[in-house]
Amino acid sequence: xxxxxxxxxxxxxxxxxxxxxxxxxxxxxxxxxxxxxxxxxxxxxxxxxxxxxxxxxxxxxxxxxxxxxxxxxxxxxxxxxxxxxxxxxxxxxxxxxxxxxxxxxxxxxxxxxxxxxxxxxxxxxxxxxxxxxxxxxxx
Amino acid sequence: xxxxxxxxxxxxxxxxxxxxxxxxxxxxxxxxxxxxxxxxxxxxxxxxxxxxxxxxxxxxxxxxxxxxxxxxxxxxxxxxxxxxxxxxxxxxxxxxxxxxxxxxxxxxxxxxxxxxxxxxxxxxxxxxxxxxxxxxxxx
DNA sequence: GTGTTTGCAAACTTTTTGCAAACAC
DNA sequence: GTGTTTGCAAAAAGTTTGCAAACAC
Numbered sequence: 001x002x003x004x005x006x007x008x009x010x011x012x013x014x015x016x017x018x019x020x021x022x023x024x025x026x027x028x029x030x031x032x033x034x035x036x037x038x039x040x041x042x043x044x045x046x047x048x049x050x051x052x053x054x055x056x057x058x059x060x061x062x063x064x065x066x067x068x069x070x071x072x073x074x075x076x077x078x079x080x081x082x083x084x085x086x087x088x089x090x091x092x093x094x095x096x097x098x099x100x101x102x103x104x105x106x107x108x109x110x111x112x113x114x115x116x117x118x119x120x121x122x123x124x125x126x127x128x129x130x131x132x133x134x135x136x137x138x139x
Numbered sequence: 140x141x142x143x144x145x146x147x148x149x150x151x152x153x154x155x156x157x158x159x160x161x162x163x164x165x166x167x168x169x170x171x172x173x174x175x176x177x178x179x180x181x182x183x184x185x186x187x188x189x190x191x192x193x194x195x196x197x198x199x200x201x202x203x204x205x206x207x208x209x210x211x212x213x214x215x216x217x218x219x220x221x222x223x224x225x226x227x228x229x230x231x232x233x234x235x236x237x238x239x240x241x242x243x244x245x246x247x248x249x250x251x252x253x254x255x256x257x258x259x260x261x262x263x264x265x266x267x268x269x270x271x272x273x274x275x276x277x278x
Numbered sequence: 279g280t281g282t283t284t285g286c287a288a289a290c291t292t293t294t295t296g297c298a299a300a301c302a303c
Numbered sequence: 304g305t306g307t308t309t310g311c312a313a314a315a316a317g318t319t320t321g322c323a324a325a326c327a328c
Contacts, residue, residue: 006302006307027292042310047293049308063256065202067292080248091242103230103257109219111259117202118242120250145282145327166317181285186318188283206317 005052010034010041014049018059024069024079024088062088064117078115082122084129091118144191149173149180153188157198163208163218163227201227203256217254221261223268230257 017033018025025033031046050070053059060071064081069088078091100111121129156172157164164172170185189209192198199210203220208227217230239250260268 004303004307008302008308010309040310042312044294044311045309051293063202063204065207068204078242080242080246080250082248083251089246089248092245099255100257103217103219104259106231107219107228107257108262109221109228109257109259110265111219111257112222113259114255114257116238116253116255118239118246118248118250118253120243120248120252123247126249143282143328147283147327149284179285181287183286183319184284190319 005056010038010045011049011052013037013041014046015053015058018050018053018070019072022072024062024071026067026069030070062115062117064088078118080118080120080122082125083119084121084125087122087124089122091116144195149177149184150188150191152176152180153185154192154197157189157192157209158211161211163201163210165206165208169209201254201256203227217257219257219259219261221264222258223260223264226261226263228261230255 013034014030017030017037020033021029027047027050030050031041031043034041034046050059050061054061054070057074060074062069062071062079064079064086066086073090077093080089080091081087099114103109103114104111152173153169156169156176159172160168166186166189169189170180170182173180173185189198189200193200193209196213199213201208201210201218203218203225205225212229216232219228219230220226239253242248242253243250
C-alpha cells in the first residue's frame with residue numbers, strides 16, 4: 001500500500017531546478033533548465049517528477065490559463081497573473097483563514113486546499129500599454 | 140477601433156446553451172449541446188463564440204485543471220472543484236472585497252479580477268472513497 | 279457591397295502514457 | 304532480484320487558426 005519512492009538523479013535535478021527559481025516556471029521552463037545539467041533527461045521524466053514532487057508536498061503548483069506553473073513555496077499564499085505576458089508574482093494571503101470550512105459547509109465538498117489567483121497587468125505591461133496608447137495618439 | 144459584433148444564429152445558440160446549464164460545462168459540453176440544435180455548427184465556432192461572449196461579459200469562465208469551464212453567472216463568486224470527478228459547484232464570495240486593491244498595492248499589478256477555487260471531494264466522491272475503503276477492509 | 283462570421287481541417291500547446299531497458303534498494 | 308524509474312516516441316486532450324464560402328448589416 002505504501003508507495004516507496006526512490007531517490008534518482010533526475011528527480012533531484014527537477015527538485016533543484018524548481019527550488020532555484022522564484023518566477024513560477026512552467027514545466028517546459030524546468031525541462032530547459034534541467035537539460036543544461038543532464039542532456040539526456042526526457043520531457044516525460046520532468047513532467048512525472050514535477051507531479052510526484054507536488055504530491056509529496058515538496059513543491060506546489062498554480063493552475064493558470066496557458067498551463068500549470070510551479071512554485072518552490074508550499075505555504076498558503078495567492079498569486080497575481082499578468083493577462084498580457086503571463087508573468088506571475090506572489091500575493092498576500094486573503095485574511096480570512098476560515099475560508100475552507102465556510103466553502104465546505106456551504107457546498108458539502110470536503111475541501112483540502114484553495115487557490116486565489118488575481119488577473120491583471122504587470123508593471124512592465126502597464127508601461128507597454130501606455131506606450132502603445134501614445135503611439136496611437138501621435139499617429 | 141470599435142469592434143462591431145454581429146448577431147448570428149450560432150452565437151445565440153452558444154449563449155443559450157451556457158445559460159441553460161448550471162453545472163459549469165466545458166467547451167466540449169457546450170459543443171455537444173449546441174449540436175443537438177444545429178447539426179452543422181463547428182467546434183471552432185463554439186470556441187470562438189465562447190471566448191467572444193466572455194469578452195463581452197455575457198458569460199464568465201473558471202480555469203481549473205483539465206481546462207476552462209463556463210458559467211452563466213457573471214457576478215463575483217468562487218468555486219469548489221472535485222479533484223476526483225471534476226464536478227464544480229458555486230461557493231460564497233470570500234468576505235474581504237478589498238482583496239484586489241490589497242493585491243495590487245502589494246505587487247504593483249493593475250488587477251482587474253480574481254478567482255478563488257477550492258479543491259476537494261464532492262459528496263458523491265466522498266461516498267465512493269468510503270466504499271472503496273470498506274472493500275479493502277473486507278478483502 | 280463591405281466586413282464579419284462560419285465550417286472545415288490542419289496545426290498547435292501542454293501533458294500523459296506504453297513499453298523495454300536501466301536503475302535503486 | 305524486485306519493483307520503480309527512465310527515455311523515447313506516440314498519442315491524448317484542449318484549443319487556436321488559415322482560408323474560402325456564407326452571411327449580417
